[in-house]
Amino acid sequence: MGRTLAAMALPPPADDRTCLVTGASSGIGAEIARLLAGRGLGVTLVARREPELRALAAELHDTHGVRAEALATDLSDAAARAALPGRVDDLGLAVDVLVNNAGFSTIGPIQDADPDDELRMVATNVDAVLHLCTLLVPGMVERGRGAVCNVASVGAFQPLPGQAGYAASKAFVLSYSHGIRQELVGTGVTVTALCPGPVRTGFVEAAGLTDDEAAGSLPDFMWVPVEKVAADAVDGMAKGRPVVIPGVVNQLGAAGGYLLPRRLLLPILARQHPALKK
Numbered sequence: 001m002g003r004t005l006a007a008m009a010l011p012p013p014a015d016d017r018t019c020l021v022t023g024a025s026s027g028i029g030a031e032i033a034r035l036l037a038g039r040g041l042g043v044t045l046v047a048r049r050e051p052e053l054r055a056l057a058a059e060l061h062d063t064h065g066v067r068a069e070a071l072a073t074d075l076s077d078a079a080a081r082a083a084l085p086g087r088v089d090d091l092g093l094a095v096d097v098l099v100n101n102a103g104f105s106t107i108g109p110i111q112d113a114d115p116d117d118e119l120r121m122v123a124t125n126v127d128a129v130l131h132l133c134t135l136l137v138p139g140m141v142e143r144g145r146g147a148v149c150n151v152a153s154v155g156a157f158q159p160l161p162g163q164a165g166y167a168a169s170k171a172f173v174l175s176y177s178h179g180i181r182q183e184l185v186g187t188g189v190t191v192t193a194l195c196p197g198p199v200r201t202g203f204v205e206a207a208g209l210t211d212d213e214a215a216g217s218l219p220d221f222m223w224v225p226v227e228k229v230a231a232d233a234v235d236g237m238a239k240g241r242p243v244v245i246p247g248v249v250n251q252l253g254a255a256g257g258y259l260l261p262r263r264l265l266l267p268i269l270a271r272q273h274p275a276l277k278k
Contacts, residue, residue, distance in 0.1 A: 010238050011096040011145040013040040015067070018093040020044045020084075020136070022075055022128065023102030025052035028151065028199065031230030032099055033060065033068075039234075042067040044088060044095070047102065048074050069093070075102045076123040081131045085139075094143065095136045097237070100129045100173075101151045105166035107275040118165050125169035133180060137189060146189040147237045150177045154197045154250050158257030161266060162273030170195075174243075181242055190240040194233045197250035198223045222249050 011017065019036045023029035025047035033043045037060040045053045045068065053070035060068040071087055073080050088095060103125040106117050129150050140146025153167070156174040160167035174193050181191035200223060224247040236244035245251045257265065270276050 009240070010036075010039065010041065010147050010234075013042065013066075015042075016092060016094060017096045018042045018044045018067070018069070018088065018091075019097035019099065020046060020088065020095045020132075021099040021101060022046045022073075022132070023151075024056065025049040028194075028196065028226055028229055028233070029099065029101040030056055031226050032101065032149075032233055035230055035234045036097065036099075037064040037066045037068065040064070040066060041097065042069075042093070044069045044071060044091075044093065046071050046073050046075070046084070048072060067093075075128040076120045078123075078127065078131065081128055082135070084132070085135050094139060096140065096143075096145060097147045097149075098132060098136050098140075099149045099151070099233075100132055101149075102128060103151060103169075105163050107163055107166075109162070109276060110164065113165075121165055122169055125166070126172050129173055130176065133176075137180070137184070140189045141184070141187045144188040147240075148177075148180075148189070148191045149194055149233055149237050150191065151194045151196070151233075152177070154195050154245065154254045154257070156193075156195055157254040158260075158265060158269070159262070160273070161270035162275040178242065190237070192233070192236045192241055193243045194229070194236065195243060195245045195250075195254060196224065196229045197245075197247055197253065199226050199229055222247070222253070224250065 019041050021029050021033045021043060024033050024045035033045055037043050043060060045057055047053055050072035053072060057068035057070040060066060069091055075081055104121060106121050150173050152173040153170040155167040156170035177191050177193035229246045232244050232246040245254050
């Protein structure tokens with residue numbers, strides 16, 4: 001009983017413990033890091049953009065008095081991922097919380113896809129999640145405490161024409177999170193899958209859509225502020241929830257995407273996607 005209850009909360013702060021957050025230079029990752037630091041937890045920020053990471057680390061230290069480290073890393077590079085645990089060890093830290101947030105999307109039909117971009121997306125969205133979980137969760141199990149948050153998407157609940165590879169990658173993250181969560185029952189380690197809908201973070205611009213195109217493809221009431229997404233994620237981890245879908249409309253959309261027949265749903269999604277409009 002004690003071990004089960006212990007798993008239903010974020011591990012407590014300590015000088016030699018840290019929360020490793022990927023994709024932490026902006027958007028959801030940065031907001032999650034702010035909220036974890038606000039709870040007194042030390043953070044290790046991981047992304048490619050070192051200046052942004054260092055600026056956020058300084059902000060979190062100054063604001064909350066926590067230890068905040070910045071480790072610039074290209075998570076699409078397997079060797080760089082493999083080196084992360086050693087870099088954290090060298091700082092005298094153990095990872096008690098892992099937030100796999102880094103990810104991006106390509107857009108457009110497959111006949112226009114760039115193979116290198118597609119493979120880099122899979123390496124970041126899929127390989128990095130599996131790799132970092134495999135590297136860091138065993139230590140959590142050995143210590144008898146830990147929390148993992150893997151960022152999927154509402155796109156994980158159905159195929160998405162126009163972003164087929166992205167939705168498939170997030171379906172992997174969701175399925176993988178469910179599977180390892182069950183494997184970890186009784187260990188003191190929980191796994192939560194965060195499945196946000198549309199969020200104004202610069203994500204859609206990076207994918208190649210303009211603000212107008214993104215806004216035109218989805219109604220305003222589906223967009224959830226990044227602060228709420230991050231708050232729901234941290235609250236979900238603290239409560240040991242298996243899946244977190246911020247926003248009631250997105251919760252209904254995820255259920256519909258899962259339950260509706262594909263022959264009815266997919267033509268509608270294809271017609272709505274701005275990258276597929278002629």
